[in-house]
Amino acid sequence: MQPILAFLSGTSLLWAGLLFGVVFGFLLHRGGVTEYDVIVKQFLFRDFTVLKVMFTAIVVGGVGVFILHGQELANFHIKPATMLAVILGAVLFGIGMVIYGYCPGTGVAAIGAGKLDALAGFVGMLVGGMLYAFTYDWGAAKILPVADLGKVRLPELIGLPEWLWYVALVAMAAGVFALVAKVEKGRVA
Amino acid sequence: MKNPRWNPYLVGALIGVLSILTFSIADKPIGMSTGIAQASGACALPFLGGEGVAANTYWAKKAVPTWDYGSLFVVGSFLGALLSALISGSFKITTVPGVWRERFGPSVAKRMVAAFVGGIVILYGARLADGCTSGHGISGSLQLAVSSWTFFLVMFASGIVTAFVLFRRRHA
Numbered sequence: 001m002q003p004i005l006a007f008l009s010g011t012s013l014l015w016a017g018l019l020f021g022v023v024f025g026f027l028l029h030r031g032g033v034t035e036y037d038v039i040v041k042q043f044l045f046r047d048f049t050v051l052k053v054m055f056t057a058i059v060v061g062g063v064g065v066f067i068l069h070g071q072e073l074a075n076f077h078i079k080p081a082t083m084l085a086v087i088l089g090a091v092l093f094g095i096g097m098v099i100y101g102y103c104p105g106t107g108v109a110a111i112g113a114g115k116l117d118a119l120a121g122f123v124g125m126l127v128g129g130m131l132y133a134f135t136y137d138w139g140a141a142k143i144l145p146v147a148d149l150g151k152v153r154l155p156e157l158i159g160l161p162e163w164l165w166y167v168a169l170v171a172m173a174a175g176v177f178a179l180v181a182k183v184e185k186g187r188v189a
Numbered sequence: 190m191k192n193p194r195w196n197p198y199l200v201g202a203l204i205g206v207l208s209i210l211t212f213s214i215a216d217k218p219i220g221m222s223t224g225i226a227q228a229s230g231a232c233a234l235p236f237l238g239g240e241g242v243a244a245n246t247y248w249a250k251k252a253v254p255t256w257d258y259g260s261l262f263v264v265g266s267f268l269g270a271l272l273s274a275l276i277s278g279s280f281k282i283t284t285v286p287g288v289w290r291e292r293f294g295p296s297v298a299k300r301m302v303a304a305f306v307g308g309i310v311i312l313y314g315a316r317l318a319d320g321c322t323s324g325h326g327i328s329g330s331l332q333l334a335v336s337s338w339t340f341f342l343v344m345f346a347s348g349i350v351t352a353f354v355l356f357r358r359r360h361a
Contacts, residue, residue, distance in 0.1 A: 021265020
């Protein structure tokens, strides 16, 4: 039974969406991930900003939400592991991200920073959204049901204790950061 | 031009804190691509009419074109970046990024067409996978969702292959 967290509803929830969005866009810009070069160089292993931002966010947010969830102060919102759809979608996403040079969030933020190519890609994203809507019924019948594991989390799929997963998450992030620091130091020297 | 950038670890930690706030105060994960799909439904209104859009399963059930938390989050993200760019004095209208220019030349038209096509592909992929770098990459991964870690790893691998195919150095 998930706790009902009705702190906000109606108009105040709308304002919260706008306000949280403003903070998110502000942070994406400050992080430098609204730059095409920063994103593409991550995939070429010439810049590690994207990994640093994402893994830190995952660790801090992950531990925080896990603690709040334990106190029944937050719900999990797990997306279904429709494996074929997730894998096909992720393949397309990776191709699109390098050609567009932004992801949907950083693209929207990059428009705010004055990047007109991000705006052209946003128009493309609107078209992509339409194409998906037009093909949704077909995908829902043929793609989404294939290898659908449901709204499953790693601790449920692989039966290790919750806390161990979070220890592993923090350790993995620390390992990645150490490796990145070593690579960056090697390049400066 | 001033450098507006903060330490990426600090920015990541603050996005983590923002996630904690959105989960606890609004009961929502951070996400972006559903809001853009909602906007695509709004853009289809002039062509299909209200009934035409409502007759589409996806826009009727999954991404209803309306002003709600998710679609306003998209608008907020645009405004937040604009705000950051303006107050840091780094707002600048640009068309062709450096890495692109080095590889494909200074043509604005070429870059715009590529960005447009890339935009189509990335959002179709994001909707098929039911999330993007925000919804899966950050919000889903931090909850240890199987779908999200699968997305993260496959997306990254696909991006690496694409980047090396497009931008490999000829004489390296």
